[in-house]
Amino acid sequence: MRTIALAVLSASLLAAVPSGARATVDAVTTTEGLAAVVREVGGDKVRVTALSRGVQDPHYVDPNPSLAVKLRNADLLVDIGLELEVGWLPPLVNQSRNAAIQPGGPRRLTAAGAVRVMDLPAGLVDRSQGDIHPMGNPHFLSDPRRVLQVAAAVAARLGEIDPADAAHFQERLASFRSRVEAAEKGWKAQLAPYAGRSVIAHHQTLTYLLDWAGLKAAAYLEPKPGIPPPPSHVAGLSGVVKAAGVKGVLVENYYDRRSAEQLRDLAGVKVFAIPGDVGGTREATDWISYQDALVKALVQAVQ
Amino acid sequence: MVNIALLSLLAAQAAAPDLGSQGQPFPTGGLDVGSLGGIPIGKLMLLPDIAVIVDGALGYTTLRSDQQAPSALVLPEHKVWPFLQEVEVAFQATVDPYVRGDVFLTFDANGVSVEEAYLTTLSLPAGLQVKAGEIYTPFGRTSQLHRHQWNFVDQPLSMQRLVGLDGLSGFGGDLAWLAPLPWFAELHLAYQAARPGLGGVQQLTGAARLVQYFDLADWATMGVGLSWSLFQASLPEQWKNLAGADLYVKLRDPASRSYVLLQGEVYGRQLGGQAFGDATWGGYGQVVWRIDRFWEIGARYDDAPAPVAYASGTQQTWTALGSYVPSEFFRIRLQPSLAVLPGGQSGFQGLANFEFTMGAHGAHPF
Numbered sequence: 001m002r003t004i005a006l007a008v009l010s011a012s013l014l015a016a017v018p019s020g021a022r023a024t025v026d027a028v029t030t031t032e033g034l035a036a037v038v039r040e041v042g043g044d045k046v047r048v049t050a051l052s053r054g055v056q057d058p059h060y061v062d063p064n065p066s067l068a069v070k071l072r073n074a075d076l077l078v079d080i081g082l083e084l085e086v087g088w089l090p091p092l093v094n095q096s097r098n099a100a101i102q103p104g105g106p107r108r109l110t111a112a113g114a115v116r117v118m119d120l121p122a123g124l125v126d127r128s129q130g131d132i133h134p135m136g137n138p139h140f141l142s143d144p145r146r147v148l149q150v151a152a153a154v155a156a157r158l159g160e161i162d163p164a165d166a167a168h169f170q171e172r173l174a175s176f177r178s179r180v181e182a183a184e185k186g187w188k189a190q191l192a193p194y195a196g197r198s199v200i201a202h203h204q205t206l207t208y209l210l211d212w213a214g215l216k217a218a219a220y221l222e223p224k225p226g227i228p229p230p231p232s233h234v235a236g237l238s239g240v241v242k243a244a245g246v247k248g249v250l251v252e253n254y255y256d257r258r259s260a261e262q263l264r265d266l267a268g269v270k271v272f273a274i275p276g277d278v279g280g281t282r283e284a285t286d287w288i289s290y291q292d293a294l295v296k297a298l299v300q301a302v303q
Numbered sequence: 304m305v306n307i308a309l310l311s312l313l314a315a316q317a318a319a320p321d322l323g324s325q326g327q328p329f330p331t332g333g334l335d336v337g338s339l340g341g342i343p344i345g346k347l348m349l350l351p352d353i354a355v356i357v358d359g360a361l362g363y364t365t366l367r368s369d370q371q372a373p374s375a376l377v378l379p380e381h382k383v384w385p386f387l388q389e390v391e392v393a394f395q396a397t398v399d400p401y402v403r404g405d406v407f408l409t410f411d412a413n414g415v416s417v418e419e420a421y422l423t424t425l426s427l428p429a430g431l432q433v434k435a436g437e438i439y440t441p442f443g444r445t446s447q448l449h450r451h452q453w454n455f456v457d458q459p460l461s462m463q464r465l466v467g468l469d470g471l472s473g474f475g476g477d478l479a480w481l482a483p484l485p486w487f488a489e490l491h492l493a494y495q496a497a498r499p500g501l502g503g504v505q506q507l508t509g510a511a512r513l514v515q516y517f518d519l520a521d522w523a524t525m526g527v528g529l530s531w532s533l534f535q536a537s538l539p540e541q542w543k544n545l546a547g548a549d550l551y552v553k554l555r556d557p558a559s560r561s562y563v564l565l566q567g568e569v570y571g572r573q574l575g576g577q578a579f580g581d582a583t584w585g586g587y588g589q590v591v592w593r594i595d596r597f598w599e600i601g602a603r604y605d606d607a608p609a610p611v612a613y614a615s616g617t618q619q620t621w622t623a624l625g626s627y628v629p630s631e632f633f634r635i636r637l638q639p640s641l642a643v644l645p646g647g648q649s650g651f652q653g654l655a656n657f658e659f660t661m662g663a664h665g666a667h668p669f
Contacts, residue, residue, distance in 0.1 A: 055558040065487040099426035
């Protein structure tokens with residue numbers, strides 16, 4: 001009994017000793033990609049929790065009340081925005097009782113506010129166009145340029161929340177930027193021989209990646225955003241494959257690959273399963289390794 | 304939904320206001336920031352999210368009306384009967400920095416009613432939150448759900464006959480406390496003028512509910528709830544006490560759209576003229592399997608008090624469900640059911656339903 005009491009006392013004393021490496025900010029992100037960015041900028045000063053997993057389609061995360069508990073004491077909530085999380089984040093924020101993370105709140109950072117958004121709908125907008133994102137395409141975290149913009153916004157907001165460590169966050173941002181820029185040179189070199197070539201993607205998740213890579217999407221497996229591909233659409237895509245010289249189809253690993261495989265059988269294209277986010281595959285452990293996996297798949301898909 | 308980004312874009316592209324004979328606008332004194340005349344369509348940005356949800360059905364039954372009642376749905380016997388179930392119109396917005404507002408109006412063959420209209424606080428301390436207005440009583444699980452959140456086309460008869468034909472609701476307030484625990488544990492205390500039972504008069508109602516969710520694994524979540532309502536009963540046939548327990552399990556591989564839901568509830572009801580030991584009990588259990596992006600099937604067993612055609616006994620109902628879900632905003636359901644009545648009589652009911660949603664994208668149910 002005395003031994004147990006001593007052990008408890010020792011543990012309590014150890015816990016009370018100030019540690020230079022202790023996290024001072026509890027950050028919660030909606031996706032693992034955002035968590036990876038916050039981790040790069042925050043380092044050991046920030047404890048990061050992601051509400052969804054990298055293997056998960058971020059459009060269809062369950063609003064499990066258990067997630068509201070993670071938001072209750074969050075010092076910062078980072079979301080993508082552009083209605084990517086509209087089906088599950090608002091009820092969780094309301095359940096959390098954390099007023100500061102409500103939209104526009106001082107502890108809420110919507111990453112879309114830091115980047116130029118693509119695929120803005122033109123003309124009339126209605127759901128005959130599918131389950132569109134009426135505010136623009138939210139899948140911007142596969143573009144190194146925009147990731148650095150998001151990282152800068154994260155560093156600035158972390159600095160406001162924890163002014164004592166603001167310089168630390170800026171140093172880590174600079175380090176992340178230099179590593180991304182160095183990696184980007186290698187990625188660009190791999191992609192350069194194939195500039196202008198086309199791929200087919202499942203959903204409009206690759207708009208930013210392809211724009212950065214100098215490649216194009218000849219078509220999408222989905223006939224319209226969020227509408228699963230019927231066989232007639234897949235059959236029609238075989239003509240696109242020939243016309244645009246498409247050699248590869250890229251499908252995030254949370255999507256059903258049967259339609260892509262049908263197209264492979266019809267038109268002879270190669271099918272590549274890619275991580276949908278950081279954590280989407282075992283190798284994609286941080287943002288740079290995730291991007292590395294995407295670039296490798298892109299190069300293989302256009303060769 | 305009002306699209307703020309698009310409106311901003313439109314506003315930025317909007318022409319400057321026509322100043323007519325004034326010619327040039329006032330000198331800016333070198334200031335070239337801002338927009339002449341402000342944003343002409345800025346008022347639209349303050350509109351609430353608006354959604355319209357329509358449910359219609361085709362029904363057939365072999366049961367007489369007195370073998371169906373009391374029920375929220377009484378069909379003509381041996382006729383294929385088309386009917387509008389409900390049109391729900393929802394308005395949702397943040398009211399000010401302190402509260403948000405949610406209003407749900409229901410249109411059906413009986414006219415218009417307020418399904419819910421309440422404010423929710425956003426910034427109370429100590430894990431507290433208040434809902435005030437016309438609200439569903441925090442009692443049970445399925446009785447608080449709006450029609451478009453139901454997996455099945457109708458509510459279990461045990462809920463209808465023991466809690467209320469349309470659930471339990473009324474004007475009042477619900478104070479909810481999120482306990483500072485590592486799992487989700489929420490305690491509700493409500494005070495309302497609710498209308499329990501079979502469409503009777505309003506009764507002053509106090510309700511308490513404890514609901515907890517546990518993540519059993521990455522792919523498994525369990526929710527358990529205990530509910531109790533106490534009613535001011537001045538007549539022997541009025542509701543006096545209502546108790547409920549509910550269990551909910553969701554099994555879902557995070558990488559998949561497929562999942563399995565297991566759900567069950569038990570209700571006990573004591574009338575004003577009854578001794579506690581003579582309370583009436585009932586309940587249901589159901590399983591729903593979302594097979595893939597398009598298809599969902601389910602089965603439900605329901606044990607409810609007998610319909611009005613019988614002096615006593617219980618009714619068991621076995622129900623099957625098949626749903627086709629082309630998109631997040633449209634679904635078609637087929638629901639056959641077999642009712643076994645007191646004395647061994649049985650009857651069939653079939654429902655074919657369609658449901659569509661226009662407007663704002665609501666939250667996914669859990």
